[in-house]
Amino acid sequence: MKEKLYLPVRHAETTHLVVSTYYSKAPMSYGSGGMQPRGYYVSVYPVTRKDGLETTTLFHGLKRLLERTERLSGKRLEALMAESAAQVGARVGPVWDVVAKVAAKEGLELIEEGGGNA
Numbered sequence: 001m002k003e004k005l006y007l008p009v010r011h012a013e014t015t016h017l018v019v020s021t022y023y024s025k026a027p028m029s030y031g032s033g034g035m036q037p038r039g040y041y042v043s044v045y046p047v048t049r050k051d052g053l054e055t056t057t058l059f060h061g062l063k064r065l066l067e068r069t070e071r072l073s074g075k076r077l078e079a080l081m082a083e084s085a086a087q088v089g090a091r092v093g094p095v096w097d098v099v100a101k102v103a104a105k106e107g108l109e110l111i112e113e114g115g116g117n118a
Helices: 074-090 093-106
Strands: 003-010 016-024 039-050 053-055 062-068
Touching (some): 003 039, 003 074, 016 074, 039 093, 062 074, 062 093, 074 093
Antiparallel strands (some): 003 016, 039 062
C-alpha cells in the first residue's frame, strides 16, 4: 500500500517530485549494503511524466524512516500518509525537510500551486 503525492516542479527535464509514504519490512538495503529497520518510510524522488509514462533515474532522491514498527498497521499507514500530505502542504516537518533537500540537491523549483494525488 503506497500513496504518492506528485509535486510539480520547474526544470528542463524533471516534471515532478514524488512523495511516497510506505511500510518496508525488508531489513537489507542493497544500495548501502547495510541493515535497515522495519517501519514506515517516506521517499522523495524526481520523475518525468510524459505521454502517460513516468521515468526516474536510479539513485536520485532520498528516503527517511518516519517510525519503527515490526508489523504493518493499515490504520497507522493511512494516518502517516495524511500527516505526510499535511506537512508538504504546510511546508513544515520532517517530510517537508526531505522534499526541500531533494529539490535543492536536484536543482528543482517547486511550483507554488501544490501537488495533487495521482
